[in-house]
Amino acid sequence: MSDLSLNSLIWIGVGSSFACSGLFYYLYREKNKEFNKLKEIPIFKPDQQLVKILKSSPHKRLLYVAVEGMVQADAEPLTSQFVPQCFGVIQKTTMQENWQYWNSLSKTWNTQTINKKETSNTVPFSLVSPGAYIGDLYVKVHKPLEASGCYLERVFRKVKHAEEGFVNVVLQGLSGKKPAKIEESEELLRVGSTLTGFGEVVLEGGQVMRLQAPQDGRKYILVPTDYRSFIERHEKSASMWMKLTAITGLTGISLLAGVMYNLFGTHGDRTKKA
16 A cells, blocks of 8 residues: 555544544533533422422422332233233333335345334323332322333333245245234333433322423423433433543544654654755
8 A cells, every 4th residue: 555545544534533523522512411401400209398399389380300209000000911910000012014025126125114003001100209108198190101211111022033935935026025024012111110200290289299291391201210320321421422532532643643753753854864
């Protein structure tokens, strides 16, 4: 490889390193802003302290807070269709067929999902403090399906691959399509799991608290973990982008220093020899 080609690759490496460093720093700043905003959100548990604060608040309402508790069904919980003794308050089952279609231009089989069926069930539920007894304070979760966040746990997944026989292969060659697999899955928000909700909390009737979507446009979020773990995950994410910023930045500086040495250091050595 000629010196010109090698220098071109090095300059590309320098530019790419600094470009990636700038991108990673931007992502770090955005994630750090998000992390700092999350730390400012008040965190509560379904207890008497929350009731007292709501009673002293204007309109008995907290505009945007986090509530951490354990999931408790307000009615008969949902039973898993596939896992014995597994109960939840939100249930989502999915069945989908994956087919392969022959692409005559690329001479390859392309996969496409068809006949995807989803069913969702839910029962009213609340957040309670761990160890709470029936009748203790709780926070009702209002319209949880409107909340964002991956709060469902996959409890069952089964994949059945299609069997290919001689007759099927012939038919597939004529039709240009063939079944690939059928996949079934079930997800639950399980009774007894820890859940943290971000939203508006209102007090009704003196003791009944309700978590609902904020009226000021902020996100209504449910996360399947405690508040501390959720915050630590965002902190680690910000730290990761900062480390990538430093690594790519140092790589760019090292490459640039090597280029500068080749351009000026070698020229200086030749001048001394002359």
